[in-house]
Amino acid sequence: KAGVTQTPRYLIKTRGQQVTLSCSPISGHRSVSWYQQTPGQGLQFLFEYFSETQRNKGNFPGRFSGRQFSNSRSEMNVSTLELGDSALYLCASSAWGRDGELFFGEGSRLTVL
Amino acid sequence: SQQGEEDPQALSIQEGENATMNCSYKTSINNLQWYRQNSGRGLVHLILIRSNEREKHSGRLRVTLDTSKKSSSLLITASRAADTASYFCATAMYNNNDMRFGAGTRLTVKP
Numbered sequence: 490k491a492g493v494t495q496t497p498r499y500l501i502k503t504r505g506q507q508v509t510l511s512c513s514p515i516s517g518h519r520s521v522s523w524y525q526q527t528p529g530q531g532l533q534f535l536f537e538y539f540s541e542t543q544r545n546k547g548n549f550p551g552r553f554s555g556r557q558f559s560n561s562r563s564e565m566n567v568s569t570l571e572l573g574d575s576a577l578y579l580c581a582s583s584a585w586g587r588d589g590e591l592f593f594g595e596g597s598r599l600t601v602l
Numbered sequence: 603s604q605q606g607e608e609d610p611q612a613l614s615i616q617e618g619e620n621a622t623m624n625c626s627y628k629t630s631i632n633n634l635q636w637y638r639q640n641s642g643r644g645l646v647h648l649i650l651i652r653s654n655e656r657e658k659h660s661g662r663l664r665v666t667l668d669t670s671k672k673s674s675s676l677l678i679t680a681s682r683a684a685d686t687a688s689y690f691c692a693t694a695m696y697n698n699n700d701m702r703f704g705a706g707t708r709l710t711v712k713p
Contacts, residue, residue, distance in 0.1 A: 493644070522700060532690065532703035545700045579644060581701075588632040588694030591701060593644035 491516065493594035495580050501600045507568040510597045514561050514582030521563040522591065523555060526577040535578075538563055539585075567599075575601045606634075606691045606704030614710040621678040623707040625691030626671075632694045634667055634674050635701070639688045648676075648689075683713045 494513040502508050514521050523535040534547040538557035555565040561582075567574055577598050581591035606627040615621050625634070633652045637645040651658045651667045651674065658665045664677040678685055688706040 524703070531705040534700050534702060537700045547700070577642065581645075588701070590635065590647045590650060591637075591645070591692075592647070593637075595644045596642075598642070 493580060493582050493592050495578075495594035495597050497597060498595065499598045499600075501602060502570050503602050504570055504572060506570050507566060508570060508599060509564055509566045510578055510580075510599075512563045512565075512580030512582075512594060514563070514580075515592055518582035518584050518592070519561055520583045520585060520589075521557055521561065522581045522583075523563070523565050524579045524581065525549075526579055526596070527575070532579070535565065570601045572601050575599060606693050606702065608689070608691055608704040608707040610707060611705070612708040612710070614712065615681060617681060617683055617711055617713050619681055619711075621681050621685070621709055621711070623676045623689050623709070625674045625676070625704055627674075627691070627693045627704075628672065629693075631669075634665075635692045635694075636663075636665060636674075636676050637690045637692060637703070639690065639706070641687075645690065678709075681709075681711045683711050685709060686711045 496511045520539045522537040525533045536546045541557045552568045557563045577596045579596045581593045583589040606625045609624045635650045636648040639645045649660045651665050662679045667674045688708050690703045690706045692701040692703045
C-alpha cells in the first residue's frame with residue numbers, strides 16, 4: 490500500500506507570493522491533517538479534513554487555507570507569503586481522524602525569501 | 603497551540619543504555635500517542651495508549667500513562683545508534699478532531 494505522498498518536496502518562494510501544497514493520503518483514508526513545523530514553534534496543527542469537510546482548524550491566519558477533494562486528496566494554500574511561513578509542512582492521513590494513528594508524508598519544505 | 607510538553611528537550615546517551623522521555627499534557631484525553639521523527643523527515647507512529655490503560659509495551663518500547671498527573675513516559679531499552687531521532691507525544695482530546703503535538707525530545711545515542 491502506498492504511503493502518504495506530498496508534493497513538492499522542496500520549494501522556494503518570495504514574500505508576497507502564494508503557494509499550493511498537495512497531499513495524497515493512503516488509499517482508503519478519509520481524514521487528512523496538516524501541520525506546520527518550525528524550529529521555534531514545533532509542530533502546529535493547521536486543519537483537518539474528512540470527506541471534503543473541514544472539521545477543525547488551528548490558530549492560523551486566514552492566509553492559510555485548505556481543501557479536500559472527493560478522492561480524499563488534499564491541498565493547502567498559503568497566500569501573501571511572509572518570511573515566517575518558512576517551515577516544513579507535514580500532511581498526515583488516517584482512516585477516520587479523531588484519535589486514530591496518523592500516517593505522515595515526508596513533508597514539503599517551504600523557504601520564503 | 604500545543605497540548606503536550608516533553609521533558610527533557612534533549613537527551614544524549616551511550617548505545618545500550620535506556621532512554622526515558624516524559625510528556626505532560628493539560629486536558630482530558632482519549633488517548634496519547636508517541637511518534638518518532640528522523641531529521642527533516644515525516645513522523646512515524648510508535649505506540650498508542652488509551653486513557654483507560656496504564657502501561658503498554660511494543661518491542662523495546664514501554665509507555666506508561668498516569669491520567670491523574672496528566673503525564674506519560676516513553677522508555678526505550680537497550681538503545682541503538684539508529685534510535686537517534688526526535689520523539690513527540692501527541693494527544694487527542696475528547697470531542698476533537700485533531701492531534702496536538704508536544705515540542706519533542708531530541709535523543710542522541712552515541713555508538
